Amino acid sequence: xxxxxxxxxxxxxxxxxxxxxxxxxxxxxxxxxxxxxxxxxxxxxxxxxxxxxxxxxxxxxxxxxxxxxxxxxxxxxxxxxxxxxxxxxxxxxxxxxxxxxxxxxxxxxxxxxxxxxxxxxxxxxxxxxxxxxxxxxxxxxxxxxxxxxxxxxxxxxxxxxxxxxxxxxxxxxxxxxxxxxxxxxxxxxxxxxxxxxxxxxxxxxxxxxxxxxxxxxxxxxxxxxxxxxxxxxxxxxxxxxxxxxxxxxxxxxxxxxxxxxxxxxxxxxxxxx
Numbered sequence: 001x002x003x004x005x006x007x008x009x010x011x012x013x014x015x016x017x018x019x020x021x022x023x024x025x026x027x028x029x030x031x032x033x034x035x036x037x038x039x040x041x042x043x044x045x046x047x048x049x050x051x052x053x054x055x056x057x058x059x060x061x062x063x064x065x066x067x068x069x070x071x072x073x074x075x076x077x078x079x080x081x082x083x084x085x086x087x088x089x090x091x092x093x094x095x096x097x098x099x100x101x102x103x104x105x106x107x108x109x110x111x112x113x114x115x116x117x118x119x120x121x122x123x124x125x126x127x128x129x130x131x132x133x134x135x136x137x138x139x140x141x142x143x144x145x146x147x148x149x150x151x152x153x154x155x156x157x158x159x160x161x162x163x164x165x166x167x168x169x170x171x172x173x174x175x176x177x178x179x180x181x182x183x184x185x186x187x188x189x190x191x192x193x194x195x196x197x198x199x200x201x202x203x204x205x206x207x208x209x210x211x212x213x214x215x216x217x218x219x220x221x222x223x224x225x226x227x228x229x230x231x232x233x234x235x236x237x238x239x240x241x242x243x244x245x246x247x248x249x250x251x252x253x254x255x256x257x258x259x260x261x262x263x264x265x266x267x268x269x270x271x272x273x
Contacts, residue, residue: 001040001041001042001107001110001111002038002039002040002041003038003039003041003103003104003106003107003110004036004037004038004039004103005036005037005038005039005088005096005099005100005102005103005135006032006033006034006035006036006099006135006138006273007032007033007035007036007037007088007094007095007096007099008030008031008032008033008094008095008099008131008134008135008234009030009031009033009093009094009161009163009232009234009235009239009241009272010028010029010030010093010202010232010234010235011029011030011031011155011198011199011200011232012027012028012029012198012199012200012201012202013026013027013028013029013201013202013203013204013235014026014027014028014201014203015176015179015203015204018179018180025144025145025146026143026144026145026146026147027142027143027144028142028143028144028147029140029141029142029143029153029155030095030131030134030140030141030143031140031155031159031272031273032135032138032139032140032272032273033094033161033163033270033271033272033273034270034271034272034273035087035088035094035163035268035270036087036088036099037084037085037086037087037088037096037099037100037103038084038085038087039063039082039083039084039085039100039103039104039107040081040082040083040084040085041080041081041082041107041108041111042080042081042083043079043080043081044079044080044081045079046078046079047067047071047078047079047080047081047082048080048081048082049061049063049064049067049081049082049083049084050081050082050083050084051063051083051084051085051086052083052084052085052086053086056084056086056090061084061097061100062097062098062100062101062104062128062129062132063082063084063100063101063104064082065101065128066100066101066102066104066105066108066124066128066132067080067082067104067108069105069124069127069128070104070105070108070109070114070116070124071108073116073120073124074112074114074116076112076114080108080111082104084100089165089169089239089266090169091169091170091171091172091238092165092169092234092237092238092239093170093172093233093234093235093236093237093238093239094163094234094235094239095131095134095135095235097129098128098129098130098131098132098134098135099135101125101128101129101132101135102125102132102133102134102135102136103135105121105124105125105132105136106121106136109121118136118137121136122136122150125148126148130145130146130147130148131143131147133147133148133150134147134150137150137152138273139152139273140152140153140154140155140272140273141153155198155272156196156197156198158271158272158273159198159243159244159271159272160243160244160246160248160250160269160271161241161242161243161244161250161269161270161271161272162241162242162244162250162253162254162267162268162269163234163239163240163241163266163267163268163269163270164218164222164239164240164241164242164254164257164265164266164267165238165239165240165265165266165267166214166215166218166238166262166264166265166266167264167266168212168238169237169238170208170212170236170237170238171236172235172236174236175204175207175208175236175237176204176236178207178210178211179203179204179206179207189219189220189223190205190206193230193231193232195229195230195243196229198230200230200231200232200243201232202232202233202234202235204233204235204236204237205219205232205233208233208236208237208238209233212237212238214261214262215233215237215238215240217261218240218257218261219231219232219233219240221257221260221261222240222242222253222257225242225253225256226245227244227245227248227249227250227252227253228242228243228244228245228253229243229244229245230242230243231243250269251269254267254269
């Protein structure tokens with residue numbers, strides 16, 4: 001059996017305050033996108049986990065942690081083999097690990113016909129990370145609190161996107177820790193952008209752009225391209241996504257970005273679900 005683990009972009013992200021436990025209260029609108037990892041689930045004599053990226057195949061992978069939580073909740077023998085095929089880059093602000101965890105909970109529930117309710121799955125997801133509950137439903141949502149309070153959101157028709165990411169990543173914990181201690185980079189557009197019926201803004205651009213100036217340059221460059229309706233960093237980065245105007249060729253923009261900015265840019269053409 002195969003379970004898809006779709007990535008996400010943050011269309012809107014406001015950091016409201018730092019809580020006493022060190023986490024941050026946020027309000028964000030997230031949308032799943034067609035870029036995804038895939039999880040193969042097969043019967044086995046004992047629990048096995050494999051990943052096509054060997055450095056991610058350890059016991060601390062969120063897939064393994066999600067499986068532990070699921071089997072502890074259902075009291076079932078973990079006689080299953082899980083194989084994760086990665087397409088979503090790491091430390092990219094696209095939620096790959098959290099989506100993998102949600103796909104594990106969702107997939108194991110289906111594979112074993114365990115009948116765990118959506119409410120219980122959400123509670124299990126909250127034990128694994130702030131974004132995991134969002135990925136259970138695979139629909140756009142407004143997320144509050146630490147991200148675990150999920151309310152479905154109605155968005156317009158799917159948005160055509162171009163994702164661009166340099167070779168480096170950004171740690172979410174670092175970005176949030178610098179949220180109040182940074183300045184705006186001169187010349188970078190931080191204010192909210194309106195495109196169609198959606199407002200695009202991300203409070204984490206300020207700390208991330210101060211250290212990773214290339215990301216500021218990438219966003220500014222995208223906003224200068226005639227094919228682009230809006231551009232924003234997703235989550236804590238390092239992915240910048242561009243919303244394409246109707247009937248524009250995203251591959252042309254991707255090739256132009258590699259030619260003018262960085263030939264090693266990772267790019268991906270996709271759309272919101």
